[in-house]
Amino acid sequence: MEKTHLFRQLLEDYSKLKEERLSGRYTQQKDIEPLLKDLRTTFKIKQIGSSVLGKPIHSITLGKGTVKILAWSQMHGNESTTTKAVFDFLKYFQENSEDILIKKILEKCELCIIPMLNPDGASAYTRVNANKVDLNRDAKELKEIESRILRENFKDFKPDFCLNLHDQRTIFSAGEQKEPAVLSFLTPSMDENREIYPSRVTSMQLIAGIAKDLNELLSNRIGRYDDAFNINCTGDSFQSTKTPTILFEAGHFPNDYEREETRKYVFLALLSVLRGVACKNYNNLDYKAYFEIPENKKLFYDVVYRNAKTEDGIRDVAIQFQEKIVAEKFVLVPKIEKIAPEIKEFGHKEIECGEKKVEINGKPDLTENVIVNKITLNSKLLALIS
Numbered sequence: 001m002e003k004t005h006l007f008r009q010l011l012e013d014y015s016k017l018k019e020e021r022l023s024g025r026y027t028q029q030k031d032i033e034p035l036l037k038d039l040r041t042t043f044k045i046k047q048i049g050s051s052v053l054g055k056p057i058h059s060i061t062l063g064k065g066t067v068k069i070l071a072w073s074q075m076h077g078n079e080s081t082t083t084k085a086v087f088d089f090l091k092y093f094q095e096n097s098e099d100i101l102i103k104k105i106l107e108k109c110e111l112c113i114i115p116m117l118n119p120d121g122a123s124a125y126t127r128v129n130a131n132k133v134d135l136n137r138d139a140k141e142l143k144e145i146e147s148r149i150l151r152e153n154f155k156d157f158k159p160d161f162c163l164n165l166h167d168q169r170t171i172f173s174a175g176e177q178k179e180p181a182v183l184s185f186l187t188p189s190m191d192e193n194r195e196i197y198p199s200r201v202t203s204m205q206l207i208a209g210i211a212k213d214l215n216e217l218l219s220n221r222i223g224r225y226d227d228a229f230n231i232n233c234t235g236d237s238f239q240s241t242k243t244p245t246i247l248f249e250a251g252h253f254p255n256d257y258e259r260e261e262t263r264k265y266v267f268l269a270l271l272s273v274l275r276g277v278a279c280k281n282y283n284n285l286d287y288k289a290y291f292e293i294p295e296n297k298k299l300f301y302d303v304v305y306r307n308a309k310t311e312d313g314i315r316d317v318a319i320q321f322q323e324k325i326v327a328e329k330f331v332l333v334p335k336i337e338k339i340a341p342e343i344k345e346f347g348h349k350e351i352e353c354g355e356k357k358v359e360i361n362g363k364p365d366l367t368e369n370v371i372v373n374k375i376t377l378n379s380k381l382l383a384l385i386s
Contacts, residue, residue, distance in 0.1 A: 062106065070163070162238045183223070309353070
C-alpha cells in the first residue's frame with residue numbers, strides 16, 4: 001500500500017515535477033540543448049558522437065553505484081514521449097536529491113542515458129535516420145553511425161541492465177478488451193525459440209514489478225508486446241549478450257494525441273524499474289506474472305463512424321490519423337482506413353450515424369486510402385478531431 005501511495009502521490013504532483021520546456025509530439029535536438037546545459041551543474045553530460053547530418057548525440061550520466069543501467073530514447077525520431085519523460089525524471093532527481101529513494105538509487109546505480117539517439121530523424125519527424133535506415137533494424141550490420149555510437153557506448157559502459165525507450169501507434173489495445181495500451185513492455189527474446197534464460201527472467205520480474213506498481217493507476221491499460229525474435233533489433237541483440245533488457249512502449253491515453261498524459265506514466269514506470277533494481281525487490285516477484293499482462297492487439301482505429309449510409313449501403317467507416325509536421329507544427333491528417341458492413345475493431349472516438357447519409361470531401365462514394373478534408377452527416381459538418 002505504501003508503494004502504491006508513492007506513485008499515486010507522484011501522479012497527483014506531476015504538474016510540479018514535469019519539465020515544462022518540453023511538450024507535444026515534435027521534440028528536436030535543439031529543444032533539449034538548453035535542458036542539457038542546465039543539467040551539467042548536477043550530472044555528467046558528454047557528446048558521444050554526431051549523427052549522419054552532424055547533429056550532436058549526448059549521454060547523461062548520474063549515480064555512483066556499481067549496478068550500471070543504460071537507457072536510450074528516440075532511436076526512432078518520431079517517438080518523443082519517452083524523451084519527455086526522461087527529462088521529467090532528470091529534473092525530479094536534480095531537484096529532490098535528498099529524497100530517500102533517489103539517494104538509494106544514486107548510491108546503488110550508475111545510469112547512462114542517451115536522450116536522443118536519432119536527432120536527424122527527430123528533426124524530420126521520421127522513424128528512420130537521414131539515410132532512411134531504421135536504427136532498430138540495424139543492430140547486426142551496424143551500417144549507420146548512430147547504431148555504432150549506441151553499440152560502442154554499450155561496450156564501454158558494460159551495463160547490467162538496458163532500457164530501450166519507444167512510442168507505439170494508437171492502434172494497439174491492451175489485450176482483447178476495449179482499452180488502449182497506454183504503456184506496453186517487452187523482455188526481448190534471445191533466440192528464435194524464445195527460451196527463458198536467467199537474464200530474461202530478471203527482465204520479466206522487473207516488468208511484473210512495474211505492472212504491480214502502476215496497475216491501480218492504469219487499470220487494464222498496460223500491455224505486453226510481442227516477443228518474436230529478430231537479431232537485427234537492438235533489444236534482442238543486447239538481450240542475447242545476457243544483459244537484461246526492457247523495451248518500453250509509450251502508447252495512447254484517451255484524447256491524448258500530444259502524449260502529455262502518457263508521459264506521466266512513462267516517468268512513473270522509469271522510477272519503478274530503477275527502484276526495483278536499486279532495492280532488488282524484483283527478486284521476490286514471480287516472473288510468470290509477466291505473462292499475465294495482456295498481449296497487445298491491433299484493435300483500434302482513431303475514429304469509427306457506425307452505420308453510415310453510403311452509396312454501397314449501410315457501412316462502418318474507420319479513420320486513422322497520419323502524423324505530419326507542417327510549418328514546424330505537429331498535425332494529424334485523417335485518412336479513410338477501412339469501409340465495411342461491420343468493423344469489429346474499436347474507435348478511440350465512435351460516432352453513431354443512425355443510417356444517415358455520410359459524405360466525405362463532398363462526395364457520397366466513399367473510398368479507402370483517401371485523405372479526409374471534411375465529413376458531413378446529413379449535410380452537417382462533423383468534427384474529426386475533438
